[in-house]
Amino acid sequence: MNSLNNIKHLILDMDGVLYCGNEPVPRLREFFAFLRERETPFMLVTNNATRTADERSKQLAGMGAEVFPSEILVSGQATARYLRRDYPAGTRVHVFGMAALKQALEEAGFVLADTDVEVVVVSVDRDLTYEKIKRAARLLRGGARFIATNLDPNIPSEEGLLPGSGAMVAMLAAASETRPTGVGKPEPIMYELAMTQMGASPETTAAVGDRVATDIVGGKRAGITTICVLTGASSRAEAEAGGADFIFDDIGHLLDAWREAISRSRQS
Numbered sequence: 001m002n003s004l005n006n007i008k009h010l011i012l013d014m015d016g017v018l019y020c021g022n023e024p025v026p027r028l029r030e031f032f033a034f035l036r037e038r039e040t041p042f043m044l045v046t047n048n049a050t051r052t053a054d055e056r057s058k059q060l061a062g063m064g065a066e067v068f069p070s071e072i073l074v075s076g077q078a079t080a081r082y083l084r085r086d087y088p089a090g091t092r093v094h095v096f097g098m099a100a101l102k103q104a105l106e107e108a109g110f111v112l113a114d115t116d117v118e119v120v121v122v123s124v125d126r127d128l129t130y131e132k133i134k135r136a137a138r139l140l141r142g143g144a145r146f147i148a149t150n151l152d153p154n155i156p157s158e159e160g161l162l163p164g165s166g167a168m169v170a171m172l173a174a175a176s177e178t179r180p181t182g183v184g185k186p187e188p189i190m191y192e193l194a195m196t197q198m199g200a201s202p203e204t205t206a207a208v209g210d211r212v213a214t215d216i217v218g219g220k221r222a223g224i225t226t227i228c229v230l231t232g233a234s235s236r237a238e239a240e241a242g243g244a245d246f247i248f249d250d251i252g253h254l255l256d257a258w259r260e261a262i263s264r265s266r267q268s
Helices: 028-038 053-061 075-083 099-107 130-141 165-176 189-198 212-221 236-241 251-267
Strands: 009-012 042-046 072-074 092-096 119-122 145-148 154-157 160-163 205-209 225-229 246-248
Touching: 009 189, 028 251, 042 189, 053 072, 072 075, 072 189, 075 099, 075 119, 075 145, 075 189, 092 099, 092 130, 119 130, 119 165, 130 165, 145 165, 189 205, 189 212, 205 212, 212 225, 212 236, 225 251, 236 246, 246 251
Parallel strands: 009 042, 009 205, 042 072, 092 119, 119 145, 205 225, 225 246
Antiparallel strands: 154 160
C-alpha cells in the first residue's frame, strides 16, 4: 500500500498509541471522529489481558473517544478464540492470570479448573504467589498444553516498564521445562482475527502501533501495511530499521497526512 488513501480497514494498538498511562494522546477524539465520518471500520487490538473489552471501552470513553466493546480485541479474547479451533466447549483449562482472562475463557465455553486440565493459559498475574507458580508448573509437567496470551517481557506504565506476561511465561517455562505457544503480537493471529471480524483483507488493512518488535513485526507477518507512531516504545531509528511502511510522531500527524492523501486523490 503506497498511499494512506488506500486504507479501508484499520487495526490499532492501544497503550502508547491512543494513550500513555492514563493520559490520552493529543487529538484522540478528532482521530476517531475522522474514522467514523469516513466510515472506516477499525479494531483496537492489545496484548494486554488484564482488562476486558468492556473495561477498555469505558477507559476510552473517559478520554473522550467512543469505541464499542465489539471494536476491541484483547489478547484474552484472542486466546479463547484460538483455543476453540482445537478444543470444544467444556474443555478444562487452568488460568494463570487475572479476572479478565478468566472471563474471556469462560465466555468461550471453557471450564476453569486446577486439576485434570488439557491447557494452561498464562498471562500477567498481579496477585502472584508461590502456590500459583507451583500449581501451574506441575500441570505443565503433567502434559497440559502451554499457551501464553503474549510474550511481552514488560508492560509500559507511568512508573516505567513493569514485568509483563513474557516474564511470567519465562518463569513457568523454566520451572516446567516446557515451551509455550504465544497468541498475541508479534504472532499474526490477533491481526487475522481482527480482519475476519471486520471482513477485511490484508490488501485493504493497515496496523498502527508503537512497538516495532510486536506491532510492526506482527503486522508484517500478517501481510498488512504497518504504521509506527513514536508516542510509545520505539524510536524513529528503530521504526526505520524495522521496516515500518509509514512513521509518524503521533496519531494527530497520521490524521493530517491521511487527510492530505485523500485531498490529493480527489484533485487528481
